Amino acid sequence: MSKTLLLVGTRKGAFLLDSDADRRDWNLRGPFCEGWPVYHVVQDSVTGDIYAAAASEWHGSAVWRSKDFGETWTLSSEGISYGEDSPRKVSKVSTLAVRNGRVLVGVEAPGIFESKDGGETFSLLTTLAGQPGSEMWDDPANQPPGHLGISAIALDKKDDSRFWAIVQGIGLFETADDGSSWTPRNRGLRADWPRPHEEVGFCVHKVVRSDDSRLFQQNHVGMHRSDDDGHTWTEITEGLPTEFGFAAAAHPHDRDTFYTIPLAPLHGRTMPDGKATVWQTKDAGSSWRPLRSGLPQEDAYLGVLREAMAADTYDVPGLYFGTSTGQLFASNDEGESWNEIASYLPPISSVEVAIVD
Amino acid sequence: MAELHLPGTLTPLFAGLPRRLDVEAATVDDAISELERQWPGLRDRLCEPGPSLRTHIHVYVDRERASLATPLEPRSRVDVIAAISGG
Numbered sequence: 001m002s003k004t005l006l007l008v009g010t011r012k013g014a015f016l017l018d019s020d021a022d023r024r025d026w027n028l029r030g031p032f033c034e035g036w037p038v039y040h041v042v043q044d045s046v047t048g049d050i051y052a053a054a055a056s057e058w059h060g061s062a063v064w065r066s067k068d069f070g071e072t073w074t075l076s077s078e079g080i081s082y083g084e085d086s087p088r089k090v091s092k093v094s095t096l097a098v099r100n101g102r103v104l105v106g107v108e109a110p111g112i113f114e115s116k117d118g119g120e121t122f123s124l125l126t127t128l129a130g131q132p133g134s135e136m137w138d139d140p141a142n143q144p145p146g147h148l149g150i151s152a153i154a155l156d157k158k159d160d161s162r163f164w165a166i167v168q169g170i171g172l173f174e175t176a177d178d179g180s181s182w183t184p185r186n187r188g189l190r191a192d193w194p195r196p197h198e199e200v201g202f203c204v205h206k207v208v209r210s211d212d213s214r215l216f217q218q219n220h221v222g223m224h225r226s227d228d229d230g231h232t233w234t235e236i237t238e239g240l241p242t243e244f245g246f247a248a249a250a251h252p253h254d255r256d257t258f259y260t261i262p263l264a265p266l267h268g269r270t271m272p273d274g275k276a277t278v279w280q281t282k283d284a285g286s287s288w289r290p291l292r293s294g295l296p297q298e299d300a301y302l303g304v305l306r307e308a309m310a311a312d313t314y315d316v317p318g319l320y321f322g323t324s325t326g327q328l329f330a331s332n333d334e335g336e337s338w339n340e341i342a343s344y345l346p347p348i349s350s351v352e353v354a355i356v357d
Numbered sequence: 358m359a360e361l362h363l364p365g366t367l368t369p370l371f372a373g374l375p376r377r378l379d380v381e382a383a384t385v386d387d388a389i390s391e392l393e394r395q396w397p398g399l400r401d402r403l404c405e406p407g408p409s410l411r412t413h414i415h416v417y418v419d420r421e422r423a424s425l426a427t428p429l430e431p432r433s434r435v436d437v438i439a440a441i442s443g444g
Contacts, residue, residue, distance in 0.1 A: 034366070034369050034370065056366075057413055058364070058366055058411065058413045058414060058439040058440070059366065059367065059370070059402040059403070059411070059414075059439075060401060060402060060405065060411060062401075075370060075398075076398060077398070077401050078397075078398060078401070081401075081406055082406070083406060084406045084407060084408060085406075086406065089405065089406065
């Protein structure tokens with residue numbers, strides 16, 4: 001029988017939860033990674049290896065890995081550096097993407113490193129040099145911490161040489177040749193602030209691949225959909241309670257069904273009116289409906305970060321999200337009903353799900 | 358031989374790394390190189406490119422705040438401290 005594995009990154013280490021295909025009862029293990037702040041935990045579906053992007057305030061950034069479903073962990077940062085003499089520093093490994101033993105690591109200052117040996121060693125793949133906006137992220141005044149990193153990498157479902165990278169506050173970029181060349185993919189997005197370049201200057205929070213041609217994105221200003229691989233975007237915010245949010249997930253079997261968690265904009269960034277709600281569209285963003293059954297509806301000022309929502313791939317898919325105050329919620333019926341499966345975790349940075357045969 | 362004391366945050370990251378050990382080294386940097394030789398990857402946990410000590414890693418040689426270049430005497434005591442930060 002299949003096992004369902006939730007991979008949770010928190011400010012105080014990584015946690016793993018497992019269940020069967022029913023996804024009702026969960027067993028939690030952790031914290032792993034010695035309690036380091038963990039920003040993203042992923043599993044390679046081919047090798048089964050688990051990777052965690054972490055950055056210790058004392059000991060720097062590294063990628064932790066487990067080859068035995070979390071029983072033992074090792075870490076490496078060998079090669080994750082811009083060099084001794086470079087003004088660029090790696091302050092944080094912030095996001096991971098993995099397939100077939102190859103690990104892509106997005107970092108601050110913006111760059112992507114890769115490992116082809118299962119996370120033992122890394123080498124620089126790209127800094128997206130020369131792209132519009134790169135003068136901003138190459139400016140030492142804008143160097144991290146806290147500025148202009150690669151905040152997410154989205155893989156194509158079929159083509160390993162093709163993926164998308166978000167540069168914080170700059171926008172979305174696509175490569176179709178494994179990082180050798182890049183193209184801004186922000187046409188049609190909205191920005192309510194002045195921009196020095198036509199093609200960039202957008203605040204992309206989360207991009208989700210829906211099918212072979214469709215992408216969704218939660219932006220600082222609005223939800224957006226692309227039906228042409230990100231070449232052009234159409235805003236689909238109407239019907240949502242706010243335009244702001246971080247997390248998003250796509251239904252694995254229905255290209256028109258998609259989920260997001262709107263948050264109050266500005267500094268609050270929690271669920272509006274203290275009512276925990278996931279919003280679903282079944283018509284590609286033409287209309288939205290709230291999913292609240294089982295979620296707290298009173299005084300629930302919960303925040304959810306960009307990597308903290310996931311969908312599994314069962315016939316009736318499950319959905320999961322974790323909050324910045326340590327609650328973890330799961331649905332085994334496409335979001336129609338929810339259960340709180342962990343209540344007192346450290347602040348949650350990421351939630352991913354894997355099905356292990 | 359200098360007497361080296363390491364922080365408890367470091368030892369779980371490397372199999373067999375003790376909290377206290379003796380190293381033959383002329384400087385703090387040499388001592389860290391010796392640790393790196395025995396436990397590959399350890400230098401990156403204490404130093405950042407430059408190289409320099411990481412911001413929240415403090416080293417004291419015979420109770421005096423030290424840098425990578427600080428010389429060691431044959432019987433120096435070297436304390437590597439994970440300075441208080443975070444919450």
